Amino acid sequence: MEMTEILNKNLMKTNMNAKSKDEVLHELAELLLANGNITDIEGFIKDIYAREAEGQTGIGNYVAIPHGKSAFVKDVGVAIGINNEEIPWETLDGKGVxxxxxxxxxDDVEAAKDHLKLLAMFARKLGNDEVVANLLQAKDQNAIVTAFV
Structure with a gap:
């Protein structure tokens, strides 16, 4: 699995105006539903919140990587959102996202392998301050892709 294979411009949204974690998760889940990655928004988000309850997904530097295994996922996908304002989120550095x-x-065995690959792939990229800066300043889908590749 390569970064270029997983990045899908249909699953990216910039200039978001969400005011809360719930709003942003719903907006991104709508993209996943429209793209055929998930079958039910509320069920999927419930599974994301179950994972959120286990520990913070805000990795610091104004970035969060919410995730969780869900039976409502039909096809692996990564939705990326850039919000205009910082929103409250449980993070390692105490800042918002x-x-x-x-x-x-x-939520099957094969998906668990994909999950670990995705986490590792994005964690490597997001460990680079320049990648994070470019991501947070992205004004369109092309800029998001450019930040990661």
């Missing part, structure tokens, strides 16, 4: 990378992975 502007960049949200929402993983949609199934």
């Amino acid at each position: 502007k960049g949200i990378i929402l993983f949609a992975v199934g």
Whole structure:
């Protein structure tokens, strides 16, 4: 699995005006539903919140990577949102979040492998301050892709 294979411009949204974690998760889940990655928004988000309850997904630097295994995932996908304003989120550095990378992975054994690959792939990229800066300043889908590749 390569970054270029997983990045899908149909699953990216910039200039978002969400005011809460719930709003941003719903907006990104709508993209996943429209693209055929998930079959039910509320069921999927319930599974994301179950994972959120286990520990924070805000990795610091204004970025969060919410994720969770869900039976409502039909096809692995990554929805990426860039919010205009910082929103409250449980993070490692105590700051809010502007960049949200929402993983949609199934709940079977094969999906678990994909899940770990995705986490590792994005964690490597997001460990680079320049990648994060470019991501948070992205004004369109092309700029998001450019930040990661």
